[in-house]
Amino acid sequence: MTTHSRREVITAAAALAGAGVAAQAASAATSGNAGTAGKATIPPVVHHVFFWLKNPKSKDDLARLLTGLRTLGGIETVKAIHIGVPAETEQRGVVDSSYSASEILFFDDVAGQNAYQVHPIHKKFVADCEHLWERVVVYDVKPAPTP
Known part of the structure; x- marks a missing residue:
């Protein structure tokens, strides 16, 4: 069984974020996070x-959460x-699909993430x-130092 670090999981999720990320990221100023060709x-x-709903079988609650997240x-x-x-x-031992929904937000810097919070x-x-969720888990990630 292969295990992956949180950084690898976050990096893979970020890569899958799609065209919206590509379009917005192309104009974003970044430091120390150069991509590879293509x-x-x-x-x-x-x-x-990650969000766990109090009523995970409720399609209405999930829809309300997703609508809120989109704002x-x-x-x-x-x-x-x-x-x-x-x-x-x-399903593998390293996969946790018990959550109801997730959001991944991308910021130019920690100051931008701090401004988002307030x-x-x-x-x-x-x-x-x-009132919809019973549990929330947050992972805030910045680039790893280069060797």
């Missing part, structure tokens, strides 16, 4: 959040956004949706 440069600070793309410091639900991939859109999202 790959988009991804903004260097990643905020990845976060309106925050100026968010350079790209990916919102998703667990994929029907092969932004009125983010605060409204929390106020409107926190």
Whole structure:
């Protein structure tokens, strides 16, 4: 069985974020996060959040959460956004698909991520949706130092 570090998982998820990331990241200023030939440069600070709904079988609750998450793309410091639900991939010991939804937000720097935390859109999202979830796990990631 192959195991992967959190960084590898986050990097793979970021690579899958798609055309929205590629379009936005192309104009984003980055430092120390150069892509390889044919790959988009991804903004260097990643905020990845996993949500577990109180009522995981409720399609309405999931729809409300996803709608709320989509509003976060309106925050100026968010350079790209990916919102998703667990994929029907092969179940392996390292795969946790127990969550209901996730968001991946990309920022140019930690200051941008800090501004996002106190932004009125983010605060409204929390106020409107926190009653839906029972658990939230956040991974904030920055580029690893180069050797």
